[in-house]
Amino acid sequence: MLSRVLGGKAERQLAETRAVLTDVQVALVRAPLTEEDARTLAAAIGQLDEIFLLVVVGEFNAGKSAFINALVGEPLLDEGVTPTTSRIHLLRYAERAGREVMPSGIVVVGAPVELLRALHIVDTPGTNAILREHEAITAEFVPRSDLVLFVTSSDRPFTESERAFLEGLRGWGKKILFIVNKADIFEQPSQLEEVVRFVSDAAAKLLGETPQIFPVSARLAWRAKHGEPAQWTSSRFEPLERYIRDTLTDETRFRLKLANPLGVADAMARAYETTAGERAALLADDVAALEEVERQLAAYADDLARGFELRMSAIEKVLLEMEARGHQYFEDTLRIGRVFDLVNRPRIQAEFEEKVVADAPRQVERRVNELIDWLVDQDFAQWQAVTARLAMRRREHGDRMLGATEAGTFTTDRARLLDSVGREAQQVVETYDRRREAQAIADGARTAVAATAAVGAGALGLGAIVAAAATTAAADVTGFLMASVLAALGFLILPARRREARKELREKMAELRGRLVRALRLEFERAQERSSQRLTDAMAPYSRFVRAEQTRWNGLRDSLVELRRRIAALLARIESDES
Helix, strand or coil: CHHHHHCHHHHHHHHHHHHHHHHHHHHHCCCCCCHHHHHHHHHHHHHHHCCEEEEEEECHHHCHHHHHHHHHCCCCCCCCCCCCCCCCEEEEECCCCEEEECCCCCEEEEECCCHHHHEEEEECCCCCCCCHHHHHHHHHHHHHCCEEEEEEECCECCCHHHHHHHHHHHCCCCCEEEEEECHHHCCCHHHHHHHHHHHHHHHHHHHCCCCEEEECCHHHHHHHHCCCHHHHHHHCHHHHHHHHHHHCCHHHHHHHHHHHHHHHHHHHHHHHHHHHHHHHHHHHHHHHHHHHHHHHHHHHHHHHHHHHHHHHHHHHHHHHHHHHHHHHHHHHHCCHHHHHHHCCHHHHHHHHHHHHHCCHHHHHHHHHHHHHHHHHHHHHHHHHHHHHHHHHHHHHHCCCCCCCCCCCCHHHHHHHHHHHHHHHHHHHHHCCCHHHHHHHHHHHHHHHHHHHCCCCCCCCCHHHHHHHHHHHHHHHHHHHHHHHHHHCCCHHHHHHHHHHHHHHHHHHHHHHHHHHHHHHHHHHHHHHHHHHHHHHHHHHHHHHHHHHHHHHHHHHHHHHHHHHHHHHHHHHHHHHCCC
């Protein structure tokens, strides 16, 4: 409405104000807004299309109703020494006097008062109202105001309830005028001056700036307007009415009309920016905790790889020693003096098994079992480390409070996921069955070795499978040896046959060792991957939530910082009247 009166510059400022308010509204949907804040912000935006709103607040005995009656010159509101304003009263211009109670409980009072053509006046329940819901109504209505008149009493200036109310009012960025009522109770002007200084100092300390203060006597102003004009000077009402008449021009009211919803939006953006920053910081700690777990997993994998190689070397050593005994056996056996023994294949094979294979299968099985036990212990220790880290995380932030603007399910979801992952890890630790885990790995190793050695595992243990594989190799070699001896026409070719037998043995044992080592290595690597994957899977829901929420809240915080910068720049232009 005012923009049409003031021209194109005002139109541009109004359009820019609407745009930034809408952008704040859209940005805060990501927070998300509480229902109360959503209503407040929507009301602030709607305020742009409403007439100028002057809201009067203060304690019930400060004389707010008497002050308003004196200001408008009509007895529109009840007065008394007890709380008389139990509802919000909205005073507006009407050709005929009357009042109507709206569904919201607001009492609309219409009167043919010229002042009310330019603005609406709102009388609120006292800040110290006996019924606390009255004070709540006042606090909810204040954000809609364009100008706040804070009425305090000369006999009880700046009470604790008024101070507490102003604490809440400060964050909305409202322009506040202070009215010190009952200025006529003092005999000496110095006494009133002392009260005004006290209110000024207290308000400046609380609000961060020196306020405008008007000491008045509503009682004398009323009398001056109703038959006792001599009381007008003593009422001190003239400076206040002159301010309202001359200072609150169309242009001034227009600037306040824009500035107030921008102040509401800035206050709300600031509150959610704080919340977003706190949540982003909390999530940064969560990310650090996840990265610590990931580092633990990486270190665990490195340690596991080093330890695994050492233990695999011990297993390979057993097989290499068996191969070395085989070479020595053929050195001792493939001789002319034992030619008749050489054609006795069962005897040679039995001797091979006794002297070459010997206890290698038992040693292999023992070493493998040691490797399995070590692997299981490492797995268990890693689960314990993760459990301890998550428990520490819960203790660090179990009681941490975030911003007052708590909306959505962020806190609940985060705590639930952290507890869920922690409980899952703790349950694994508490129910970890070393025997079962070891047996599962051992069964996998036994099956893998049997498959690669081409030996039917059945109910055989790993040692028996290794023995069977070695015996098969022995049979192959002794069969080759016997065929070589029988094919010889004389003993001159025996050294050559011995070299061939040793070569055959080396190839067979190397093949056997390679198959066994590859099978064991593959199975243990799978066991390691399964262990790491179980930990990764357990952490995944919490990890996904943390990283997604971190992106969300960092983005919201950055958006609100930029929006508050735009609001500050727009307010500066409005205040300086620059387009």
